Amino acid sequence: MLRLTKVNKYYQVGTHSLHVLRDVDFEVADGEFVAIMGASGSGKSTLLNILGILDDYDSGEYRLGDTVIKNLSESKGAAYRNKFIGFVFQSFNLLPFKTALENVALPLYYQGVTRRKRNQIAGQYLERVGLRDWADHTPSEMSGGQKQRVAIARALIGKPRLILADEPTGALDSETSKQIMDLLSEINRSGITVLVVTHDPEVAARTQRTIRLRDGKVVGAHEASASNPGMAAAT
Numbered sequence: 001m002l003r004l005t006k007v008n009k010y011y012q013v014g015t016h017s018l019h020v021l022r023d024v025d026f027e028v029a030d031g032e033f034v035a036i037m038g039a040s041g042s043g044k045s046t047l048l049n050i051l052g053i054l055d056d057y058d059s060g061e062y063r064l065g066d067t068v069i070k071n072l073s074e075s076k077g078a079a080y081r082n083k084f085i086g087f088v089f090q091s092f093n094l095l096p097f098k099t100a101l102e103n104v105a106l107p108l109y110y111q112g113v114t115r116r117k118r119n120q121i122a123g124q125y126l127e128r129v130g131l132r133d134w135a136d137h138t139p140s141e142m143s144g145g146q147k148q149r150v151a152i153a154r155a156l157i158g159k160p161r162l163i164l165a166d167e168p169t170g171a172l173d174s175e176t177s178k179q180i181m182d183l184l185s186e187i188n189r190s191g192i193t194v195l196v197v198t199h200d201p202e203v204a205a206r207t208q209r210t211i212r213l214r215d216g217k218v219v220g221a222h223e224a225s226a227s228n229p230g231m232a233a234a235t
């Protein structure tokens with residue numbers, strides 16, 4: 001699915017250069033469910049932004065499928081992103097004055113799909129995340145867990161091969177977090193590769209493998225998550 005080889009990333013802060021990713025090396029196979037853990041500031045979001053083609057890196061190589069993601073034009077980057085990747089964020093990033101259905105349908109709007117068709121498809125995705133009866137509600141009328149389901153439906157509607165989730169349960173209570181992880185697990189079982197950034201060990205334990213970052217470096221062997229020790233040999 002994807003491979004990072006000695007990826008380095010610096011941020012320029014005034015005259016100072018901050019080395020935020022240091023020779024990051026790992027591979028994620030098709031269909032894996034992987035957690036990325038690390039303390040605040042360890043580079044998790046930076047890494048996810050590079051994986052999501054939202055940000056560039058300074059050296060090394062990022063391969064997504066057969067393509068080296070490097071110095072792509074804005075439009076090429078967007079094309080790969082839209083074709084391969086769905087995003088889920090801690091803060092849901094829904095449009096507040098749009099209904100659940102309209103939020104889910106939004107990616108199809110940008111693809112030029114007719115309103116009738118995109119509403120029909122969005123309805124199917126809302127049903128898939130258990131929100132069929134919430135289509136006409138706006139985010140302010142929904143709970144955090146429901147909003148995250150809407151965001152996940154929106155991420156799925158472009159038929160991505162990869163879901164990148166940055167602290168998807170960070171704003172949710174533990175019971176709701178479990179339900180969101182149930183949904184992400186189900187999505188993974190349907191064949192979509194899922195990467196979840198988290199600092200919650202219970203969330204990481206629901207994945208197959210954990211990659212740990214410390215100060216921008218991958219540390220330790222890639223451990224199998226507690227719930228799935230058999231994966232160690234496989235990876």
Ligand code: ADP
Nearest residue numbers: 011013020038039040041042043044045046047
């Ligand atoms: P995490 O998601 O693990 O908390 P980040 O990837 O957000 O970590 O940040 C890693 C480091 O890079 C931190 O020291 C952060 O302050 C710094 N950083 C993140 N984004 C920027 C930016 N746009 N400009 C400068 N420094 C940044």
Ligand code: MG
Nearest residue numbers: 044045046166
């Ligand atoms: Mg972060």
